Amino acid sequence: MVRQPYLKKGTWSRDEDQADCLYWLQRSGKSSRLRWMNYLRPNIRRGNFTREEEETIVRLQKTLGNRWSAIAARLPQRTDNDIKNYWNTRLKKRVISENKNSTAATTSTTETNSSMVENSSGADSSSMLTNILLDSPVSTIDDLLEPPAYSCFSPSGSDLVAVDDKYSMGTDNYLVSCWETQSYLEQPQMIEGLDWEAVLPNSELWHSHHQQCYDPLDDFWINPLI
């Protein structure tokens, strides 16, 4: 496409942000759209990422790769550009550094992992969840794009626990869901208080929960899990 030489480029001024048509006509539609999407749009949050947001980005980047728009869809009010910048300038370095540290400490942590259940009660639930998910069998984008072959609900009824032979995740009650998940992964079987008949795929409850949690437009399964 031939670039139009009269179009203005570079940083936007405050006047231009006032959406005056004369100014906007000097910019390409693409530039105007980008400015709107990343800066002027209502309900945009910029900077000051919370710890939870950081962990979400790290986790999703690990599973989705650099699909910033998909990641942004799970972080309300954040733009893909902002997330991408934040990852490239800060989180990537941190993750690399942490990976180096964890590699160095692999030998000493092997035993710790095997006794995680016993030690979980006093641990920080948020980082515990991250650790579990990072170590979970979700290894490719395809693992996440397809609904699980098999799913159920936790005994509480509000936690969705998706189970198949590839992955599982928990929702609002991190530890309970995760530990249930750990159990399911090894061998899906009845646990206390769970009505398997009611939650098995294609049951009424199963369908109602899927309608609420699975966004067919987004074609993504883990929406309710964040």
Added chain:
DNA sequence: AAATATTCCAACCGCAACACG
């Protein structure tokens, strides 16, 4: 205080997918 290096992020670029006639 000045020069230089580094960090951060807004915006650009090119490509692919999509919409529409």
Added chain:
DNA sequence: ACGTGTTGCGGTTGGAATATT
């Protein structure tokens, strides 16, 4: 089915701000 314009995305860059020497 095809061509053209538009939209959305991710990689990259330029320059302002900040830190370091």
